[in-house]
Amino acid sequence: MQPRWLVSQLEELDYQTDYQLELVGSLLQQAQALNRLSLDYIGFAKSDVFAIHELYDSLEQAYQAASQQAQMRHRRVEEQSDNASSVAKHSSQSLDDAHALKQTWQQQTEMAESWLSQAQTHLSACIEATRQARVDSDRADSELSRAETQLRIARAGPRREVYVGKDSQGRAIYEYYPPDTSYEEGRVAAAQSQVNACRAALNRAVSAQQAAVAERDRADAQLHGARQALADASTSVDMAEQALELAHDGQRQASSSLSYSQHCLQVLEEVKTGLQQFKQTCQQQSDVLAQLDNQANQALLQLRDVANSQEAIQGEAFSLKYTLQDKAALLLAFDQPLGVVNRYRVPMPSFEPSYFRTSLSHLAEERENTFYSKSNYEEHWEVLRSHWNDAAGRQVDSRNMVPLADSYALLLRHSQQFIDTTELCAQAFERLSQLLVEAAHHQEQHNRLFGELSEQSEERDRSLRTSESLCKQVEEQQQLIAQKKQAAGTYVAKI
Known part of the structure; x- marks a missing residue:
């Protein structure tokens, strides 16, 4: 190895x-x-x-x-x-009560309308009478003005000369007098009387017209108030109907909730x-x-x-x-x-x-x-x-x-x-x-x-x-x- x-x-x-x-x-x-x-x-x-x-x-x-x-x-x-x-x-x-109230004021509104119609007719007649009295009064004033003018003209005319004799020297003596205005004065007095009568008639017509206006205003106020009451009564009916509908909806919602x-x-x-x-x-x-x-x-x-x-x-x-x-x-x-x-x-x-x-x-x-x-x-x-x-x-x-x-x-x-x-x-x-x-x-x-x-x-x-x-x-x-x-x-x- x-x-x-x-x-x-x-x-x-x-x-x-x-x-x-x-x-x-x-x-x-x-x-x-x-x-x-x-x-x-x-x-x-x-x-x-x-x-x-x-x-x-x-x-x-x-x-x-x-x-x-x-x-x-x-x-x-x-x-x-x-x-x-x-x-x-x-x-x-509540809806039944609202209907009854509406019916009551519906009748009151009709009565107020009738009263206002009568008052309006009477007021129209009084207005016409006042207009005529004012026309007559204006005519009388014009007549009085003309008479007074004639009177002023007459008084402004030459004096009247009246022979009354001679003086110690043998001269003529005259007296002088203002012009004679008795006629004009009579016309003025008559015109003044007519003016007074026309003014009295005008005052009576105006008073009657004012009374008619007051009556018309009372009738109008009554109608206005009746209509307001009727409007409130009608509103209460509408509101009561809405309330009843809401109440029924509330019932349905309560049933659904249950x-x-x-x-x-x-x-x-x-x-x-x-x-x-x-x-x-x-x-x-x-x-x-x-x-x-x-x-x-x-x-x-x-x-x-x-x-x-x-x-x-x-x-x-x-x-x-x-x-x-x-x-x-x-x-x-x-x-x-x-x-x-x-x-x-x-x-x-x-x-x-x-x-x-x-x-x-x-x-x-x-x-x-x-x-x-x-x-x-x-x-x-x-x-x-x-x-x-x-x-x-x-x-x-x-x-x-x-x-x-x-x-x-x-x-x-x-x-x-x-x-x-x-x-x-x-x-x-x-x-x-x-x-x-x-x-x-x-x-x-x-x-x-x-x-x-x-x-x-x-x-x-x-x-x-x-x-x-x-x-x-x-x-x-x-x-x-x-x-x-x-x-x-x-x-x-x-x-």
């Missing part, structure tokens, strides 16, 4: 040993990553289950609150139904049944979660065994390497291990059983690859030992290779136990996922029922609010109707 060949074989064995260490390390890393994934998933599962339990508690509380509110609303709806019937009855009576309220109680019974099923699902989730905790603890112990085996393999491998270094100094240049990329250390996904199952499959494949690599490694050593059959070779086999192979086998056995336990975890995750889906279905069913309950409750409350609002409007309308009826009698007294 050539030393150079042995050195090359030892170098190959050293390389194979480093490769086995990398495979074992990779297998441990995969197991640790899967264990971390398992613990993370258990944490996610606990959070999900805790959230489901909190959700159930909140849904239970919401059901209790909704049930109490539904009972209270149902009583309120029944009370409003009775109130709406009473308001409708009162509105019908129907919606009864449907809400039926939906709440379905919600109660769904919550009982939801509670059973929550209990099953808790049971599966307890199984996961037990399996995770067992897997952790098995992972520690794998790690211990890996440490033992490393110790045996390094012991082998040191022994080989003593046999061949050339192996010092190959002391660096191979770099193997860990392809499975990916960012932690969300709680997804299929991903966990895939990771478990990758770990099983990694173990299979490690198992076959171990077989090849042992075959390589057997071939080398068959050629290196001296004391040094036998010493390496007994002190290094046999413990290394035993540690390797122990690691593979512990890793298989870890995979088997993790398989149970995978099944539990799948079962828990199904239970979470089932819980989601329960929640969806609950949400659907609560959506229906919310819709029915909104319709119930809307109808109830509408009925209450309509009844309140009717009551306010009745107050306005009473004011209109009262105001109808305040404008004028009945004829």
Whole structure:
């Protein structure tokens, strides 16, 4: 056997040993990553289950609150139904009273119209008489003015000269007198008398016209007041009709609200049944979660065994390497291990059983690859030992290779136990996922029922609010109707 060949074989064995260490390390890393994934998933599962339990508690509380509110609303709806019937009855009576009041003021309006027509006719006659008296008075004033003018002309004429004798010297003596205006003065006196008579007649006509205007105004005021009273009475009729229509609408809304309220109680019974099923699902989730905790603890112990085996393999491998270094100094240049990329250390996904199952499959494949690599490694050593059959070779086999192979086998056995336990975890995750889906279905069913309950409750409350609002409007309308009826009698007294 050539030393150079042995050195090359030892170098190959050293390389194979480093490769086995990398495979074992990779297998441990995969197991640790899967264990971390398992613990993370258990944490996610606990959070999900805790959230489901909190959700159930909140849904239970919401059901209790909704049930109490539904009972209270149902009583309120029944009370409003009775109130709406009473308001409708009162509105019908109010409409009858409004019709009677309108008929009364309709008659009063007709009587006032007749009075105003008569007063208007009398006022027209008085206006004509006043106009004629004013014409006569103006004519008399004109005649008086002409007579006074003639009188002023006559008085402005030359004085009359009257001979009365002679004086002591023999001269003629004359007396002078104003002109004779007796005729003109007589005309002025007659005209003045006529003016006085016409003015007296005009004053009488004006007084009669003023009295007729006052009578016409009273008749007009009576008609205006009667028409205002009739308008208020007509408004009260219209308002009473609207109030009665609102009251009937309030009755219909109250009836609809009662129907919606009864449907809400039926939906709440379905919600109660769904919550009982939801509670059973929550209990099953808790049971599966307890199984996961037990399996995770067992897997952790098995992972520690794998790690211990890996440490033992490393110790045996390094012991082998040191022994080989003593046999061949050339192996010092190959002391660096191979770099193997860990392809499975990916960012932690969300709680997804299929991903966990895939990771478990990758770990099983990694173990299979490690198992076959171990077989090849042992075959390589057997071939080398068959050629290196001296004391040094036998010493390496007994002190290094046999413990290394035993540690390797122990690691593979512990890793298989870890995979088997993790398989149970995978099944539990799948079962828990199904239970979470089932819980989601329960929640969806609950949400659907609560959506229906919310819709029915909104319709119930809307109808109830509408009925209450309509009844309140009717009551306010009745107050306005009473004011209109009262105001109808305040404008004028009945004829």
